[in-house]
Amino acid sequence: MVFPPVREELRGIEPYGAPQHPLDLVPVQLNTNENPYGPSEACAADIAAAAGAAAASLNRYPDREHVELRTALAAYLARDTPHRITPEQVWAANGSNEVMLQLLQAFGGPGRTAVSFAPTYSMYPEYARDTHTRWVAGRRADDFGLDLEAARELVEAEQPHVVFLPSPNNPTGTALAPEAIGALCELVGERGIVVVDEAYGEFRRAGSASALELLPLHRNLVVTRTMSKAFAAAGLRLGYLAADPAIADAVRVVRLPYHLSSITQAVALAALRHAPELLAAVDSLRSERDATVTWLRDLGLDVADSDANFVLFGTFADRRAVWEGLLALGVLIRETGPEGWLRVSIGTADEMAAFRQALSTVIQDATQDSSTDSSKEQS
Template identity: 50%
Template sequence: MSETSSNAIPAYLPLRNDLIGEEPYGAPQLDVPVCLNVNENPYAPEPAVVETIAQRVKEIAPTLNRYPDREHIALRQAFCDYLERESGVKLEVDQLWGANGSNEIMLQLFQAFGGPGRIALSCNPTYSMYPEYARDTFTTWKLAHRNEDFSLNVDATIKAIENIKPAMIVLASPNNPTGTPLKMDDLKRVLNAAKAAEVEGAAEGVHPVVVVDEAYIEFRDPGTPTALELIGEYENLAVSRTMSKAFAFAGARVGYLAANKGIIDCVRIVRMPYHLSAVTQAAALAAFEHTDEQLSRVAHLRDTRNQTAAWLKEQTYKGQPLEVAETQSNFILFGGHFDNRDRIFDELLQRGVLIRTVGPDGWMRVCMGTDGEMARFREALVEVLRIVEQD
């Protein structure tokens, strides 16, 4: 069984020419005992959190005949309060913006700063949705390449900025699918290069926006800095975050953007009116009332990641130790020299374990699950590698 399936579009439908043959994005959603493929927090919200969410939604239910606060001011203040607590960075309400998951945040950024004649630049390998945001907004997509250890090749990135003249530079930290953190000194060099760079198709004096996607940042080791700390210094910096991962809120679809007011106002131009429902806003505010409970498993998942990375390094495939990419996320990219990762994927799936074949050839990615799920993953992987090696 493969990770993709055919998407037959009837020939008589006037699908955009550039979309013909394309497949919808998405990791497999399969009913298996151990799902470790979409980087979720495996721990459900505590009963007290569920009760508060239900109560807050019940309270606003009689008002659902009215549109919600389209500026979601209360929620933006909650983002401010959370970020000051989590990262020690104090921001104002007009420096925050929310949307339906960080996917919508990223799409809004591409809508605001991309478009026909505009270029977005990133560094490969990285999140496979980025080129789809570019495609959907008619933005040209370009890549610089990372170093062999998946760290940012800063010199190559700056050279690409100077030559390509992008409107947007998109960097993830930790990077997906590799888990690689972005060093602040490297980010500063990119930000400084962007401040001096031109933008293809824009007026003189216009410079690129640098977008740092921090979807997994709460899983970083203690003491590791965040790009949020640079917002006051760089007006061309935008930082995307989400409640989906560490905050155990993937099903609620709440993402948010931190940046200077000018960037936020650009995004407000392209947002759909009333894009965040009253139910979504109420649920998110309720979750923030229980921040400690929502983040209570993060340290354990971080320990699980470190222990799993150490264990993977002890495993071998065809006589060679498995490679494990440095990660500050809740997932691990491993393998490095799998010559038939699709076979490994299928064999694991047959044993009820679902991971991802993603990233460069030879690599696979596993998300951290519960202790029981990780035990089953380890057991299944040992068995599968032994079987595949014998073929």
């Protein structure tokens, strides 16, 4: 008998999590796609006041349906679509992670299938595992875009109940064309739902449409967002979706009672009141991202086109050695994605300068070591 008596498929599994190091030891942390620009003192004070006001009634349960917050989120989403979004179309939870889990609780489960296209967000198969949903991963094209014909074939063969289409995709940063999303919505039909994960949607390039614009055309479409990235509120843990009201109602069935605390709701509402300020850095982060892509390509590296606040680059024969070399110089990035690739989050101008200097040093040292080894072999 092995203790604890955990489910067999969970035995020996390590919990999900990116590496964490103290800031005093690793001052440049570019591995979790956070917005490097925090709220102003005035914004933080307003948020603190909202939390304090909510604290006065913590003896009472929060609004189970978080109606005020859903109304505010619907108003915020209106900036990305010409179509009206109502509070009944919106649902929020503790990060988009919980939103995704609730979607699979409602639409996945035993005897049902979820599909996505790798490389993609590593938590999707874990949501499937945790809800006893069968998981099937197709493949992306060589440029990390979606091979629509291959995707059609997989969907036709597997008949999934849930399809995950992150746009921009993590870890590649690749955005999807609205036509591809619409085609898969039509192919899946009302047998299932298509979830477009727009966690990094605010970082997409100018002129790129949000999947929110497609909501009136496809009843089975779900668009998810988060306040963790562009909104500079990773510590808040607030994710949300927009969909047909019937889908939001289905998620309400599986949510735990009072799943969003009074504090979370109050702080999220305060943050939304400061949306222009909290989103003010998005344009500069886009510019820094594009400059990083150009610089990496000038080094002769392969770089994926990115519409997010991170860049996937490679390829390295030993990416772990490069990652460790950067860490030794005080720069933490992410060892993720296909073999040989690394991902760097976009930070402040100073942080990106430190990253460029460190990567240049690591590559130069590796080149010198290779030349030394070659000379030894010849001698």
